[in-house]
Amino acid sequence: MLTYTIRRLVLSVPTLLFIALVIFMLLELAPGDPMAQVPLTVPSDVKEQMRIALGLDKPSYVRFWKWLLQIFWIEPKVFIDYLTSSTTLFGWLPDTALYERCVGLSNLDTCDYRALSWQTRSPVVDLVLQRLPQTLWVVGTAYVVGILIALPIGIYSAYRQYSWFDQAGTFVSMIGFSVPPFFSGVLVIVIFSVQLGWFPSIYDTTHTVNDWDSFVVQLKQMILPVMVLALQITAQISRFMRASMLDNLNQDYVRTARAKGLGETTVVMVHVLRNSMIPVVTVIALGVPLIFGGAIITEQVFKVNGIGQMLIGAIQANDLPTVQTLTFVFAFLIVMFNLIADVLYGVLDPRIRYE
Template sequence: MLTYTIRRLILSVPVLLFIALIIFLLLQLAPGDPMAQVPLTVPPEVKQKMREALGLGAPWYIQFWKWLVQMFWIEPMVFIDWLTNHSSLLGWLPNTDFYTPCGPAVDGPCDLRVISWQTRSPVMDIIIQRMPQTLWVVGLAYVVAFFIAIPIGIYSAYKQYSAFDQAGTFITMIGFSVPPFFTGPLLIVIFSVYLGWFPSIYDTTHVVNDWESFVVQLKQMIMPVMVLALQVTAQISRFMRASMLDNLKQDYVRTARAKGLPERVVLLVHVLRNSMIAVVTVVALAIPGIFGGSIITERVFKVNGIGDALIGALFASDMPMVMTLTFIFAFLIVMANIIADVLYGVLDPRIRYD
């Protein structure tokens, strides 16, 4: 298993590089100019110097190579310096000084990070600042969806064609069919405008320091979490039901029942473990998928997360920000596939990779 995991991680490197190249080329072909938002009063020669400062005058392969160096060499150096200089986890190590920031005080070679064309700030700093908001909403939505979908799928399979199963099928069809850009405004109209229960805008500056502030935080998270959890719950519960139905017909289930094992043990020990093998793929691939859904949800509820940053960067033609965020999403998908393959062997002893 360890050998297989290492081999998959090594093979994922050229895959990610190829994905990065495709993303870069597509962004090069996309319409839009970062100088379009510059005021018309700026002279053309000043605009040209601004374009050269952003690296837009270089050939595409030079720009791509510079992004690779900045992303996979300079940014790790910045991260290592932060770990040894400022973090509480590894702050006891000797301070490193790998990264040399560029500036007027630097005389000699320096390291330029991936800079956002829109904000003129390092892209990774912006992502790190916005990531906690996304993880709070997306992470909670995923946990809620998982703990709701698994019991629904198990009970729907055990009580096939019952009223509960039919109601679950109807609700999951709605969850599959209705996109977040519809459910988001619908929940705002119902729960914010008419009922006034929850705020329509997510306040990212809110600080939780007592019980009342915790209640406020909980109220503003309910609607975006509901929107994201709806689709994931529908997906996981349907796959859980189908997998349970398939395993309930197997010979080992009849054998376990013939031995006199309690029905609860048959379902939750034997059938559930084998059924989770098929569900693992859905659960693992839903993680990057729900980040994609958060792009629209964050825009609807004004959550200051990475999804909202991606939409803003697309409107501003901020290629470094768009390139970095889309590559992060691609990285999540590749890693989710590797994790799913490894979990197959954990759940099913018959599966061997070595």
């Protein structure tokens, strides 16, 4: 297993390099000009100086190489420095000081330059880290809630196939699959915020939790966006769980376990569930990065100031460094969680060997 994991980690490097090339070329060929947002009153020579300052006068291969250095070398060093000096979790470690910051004009030729947003001229990764907690509050909670609801529904629906519970679960799942978040989000706002007045319709990203009352306020403003995202997650995972359980309930080893006198709970919740979780693990693991992409619409509906709204704003402003970085982060998450899913296969099923 260790050899397989190391081999997959090594193979993920050329995969990510190819993904980075595709992302860069697609955005390079996309229509639009970063100078289109500049007012028409700005003289053309000033616009040209702005293009030079943004590095747009350089050839494509030079800008691509610079971006590769930023995402594979400079930003990881900055992130390690952040973990070892600014967080309570790893702050006890010695400060690595891997990143050399530019101070003054003496070392501009030797120090590293980070990927800067064309909108704010701030490092893109710093902007992502500022908005990431807001996204994790909503997306992370929705994903955990969706999984906790979906697994029992899928298990019981398969065990009581064609019962009223199974029919109701199938109906709710079809709704979750069919209704897009921009419709379900507006619908829950109209019902629970406008009509009933139970929950706020806009997510206040400036709210801080420091006591019980502020935690209740945070919980109330999270309910509607979490409800919308959890509905989609529950619909998908519960159907996969049901199908996998039905496939294993009719296997020979289940009849053998029952013939040995094992209790029905032990047969279903130990033997059948463990084998049924193998394909479901793939859906859960690969759904983590995908739900970040799906949360883009939800963040727009509920005005959550997360990375989804940041990506939409960057696309509208033609902020290519921000779009490139966020897209690559999503791709990186997909590659890494795919590896995690493959490793979990061997943990769930001892028959699977990669050596």
